[in-house]
Amino acid sequence: MADIPLINYRNIRLGKVEKLRELGINPFRSKCSRTHYADSIIKDFESMEGQTVTVAGRLMSWRPHGKLTFCHVQDQTERMQILFHKKELGETDLSLKNLGYSDLKLLDVGDFIEITGSVMKTQKGEITVLANSLKMLTKSIRPLPDKWSGLKDREAILRRRYLDTTIKPGNKDHFEAIARMLFATRKFLDDRGFLEFTTPVLQPQYGGGTAKPFITRVNALDCDMYLSISHELYLKRLIAAGFDKVYTIGKYFRNEGIDKQHHPEFSMIETMTAYENYEYNMDLIEDLFRYIAEQAFGKMEFNVQGHTIDFGKPWKRISMVDAVLEATGRDFRKFKTVEEANAFLTSLESEEPVAPQASIGHALAAAFEIKVEPTLIEPTLLYGQPMEISPLAKPMDDDPGFAERFEIFIGGMECGDNWSEQNDPVHLLECWKENFRRKDLNPEEFHPLDLDFVEVLEYGMPPTTGIGPGVERMAMIFSEKDNIDDVIFFPMMKPHVSPINAIIYEVDQLEDFRGKEVETTGEDMALSMHDFSELLSDKIISPESTELTIYPYLQVWEKPSAKGQWKATGYLDMDGFFKNKKVRIVGYTAKSDKKSEIDAEKEAFRIFIEQSLSKTIRQYFNADAYDIKIAEVKIIR
């Protein structure tokens, strides 16, 4: 293990931690007496020159030069050059916990330090703090990535964004701007009399939208809940309660595909305004974008997907029928039957064949997606979606086939869906029955209705309209990024332990485990099959008794998953390795489309135990000396 370089680097630095402690200096000090940030010293150098300041931050570079050492310390604002001069800094002073010149070798790039000294300019003209005292704040025991090339591996950047951001401070400006964007949004809405509310993330129903939800379990209530796929029904309850302008910046969870524009967990600015219709929101959203551009980003022109977009200009507003008419020359208002509309749809030139649609409205939407959507680069408010695809919106008074609804397109990307909310409870109920409860629908299209919300409407909700621009999509536009991972500081990643960390930390864990008197802990131990066989092969654990008994358990899920798959997971407890203590081995999973096949997994599980587990045990110990009994597989539901 010592021949792994990182472990050597780590040990060298851990040695420095020990040396500091021996000197009487805390390598992880809690107190810091910063008086100035780097940028304020640089900005006001004229008045700061010669003054004594205390700066603090991360050590980013190190240039020893005999009795003189230059380095850069980076705080939240800037990098500041520090000059250590042997005579100025002096020697380590334990009464003040100051590190002296001859102990500078205990510092490493990556450490957090505090420096007190006078502001000066070097001979080459760089503003510098000439240090007369130095305190260690936090010792870093892993080397930072190369300061010049930084992190390039996408996975490393996403998993360890804190490192990428440390090395590329420009990255910090980018995320700061996104934070300012949310601040500007709140300011904008507050100025217009909106109240911000929080709404539940754990919801008993998943109303609004056809997305697939995440399901979770509330133990205290002994029931399943859904992670919010929408917050609108709660905002509407607030409207019914008598608040006229409300909003939430909510978390949304959708258990669907992940790509450059979609993330399972995202945020949306959702508003509800009473006594207004969708036309009010067209103005609101346009003003909001203009305000954010100016206040948070200080400019009006942005490069989105290779196109320059000017938020200073008024946005294009067009109905879906007119947009398709403009692009194809055909007027969907003139189609009388679905067949006619579908015939037209198939005549359109598109790369993929177009499936026949269920209604004229669906056909219109399909034609729009193929021919118009990719061309909507300039900010466009597209209104008048057919009612067939907008079951929860209000129909237009003068043309009831179309909804009082609009979508926002910028750079060919949909950035929000907005409408006059349907507040006729009878109509809503009918609509839901018509669209989501038909027997011919498969389970994926089936969609629950929040009956409690229908009751709200029966008591009455005034005319209401809302907007819902996505935070990440706005951030992508304003910060000119084309990947959603670049605007989410912590994008979702599958858990992964790097091999090097497995070596560094697992061995430590094993040492803990070895050091314990396992017989007296009374705690059972859960291991994966892989870990178990590793422990056996390393002779870290071995049977205590010559009699080994294996108790297999198969847990069968009572309900199929969203995909209709039945699932069973197996684990087993084993007696005979420790006194009064079982070893639990986890990790057998089976899935099947049919419930009956899962019941048959019992036998497959038993074979798995006999072949895989027994083989592993026999491989490392004299098989004849041990009596291995396998109990009947117990099924838990």
Added chain:
RNA sequence: GGUCCCUUAGCUCAAUUGGCAGAGCAAUUGACUCUUAAUCAAUAGGUUGAAGGUUCGAUUCCUUCAGGGAUCACCA
């Protein structure tokens, strides 16, 4: 979920047709009073993502697995 691609030292990257795994930065030791990707000298550093297979020989070819990326489907 489908298809294609990627994974070599802490970081960034090499390695010819399957033939001794190599460099820069970082690290360690030493020198150095204005450097700034400091410089100079020396030293050390590898589970080539994991497991298996083919081969005299595998970073390279094959299989499985893990993670990541691109793209399609679903969606905002």
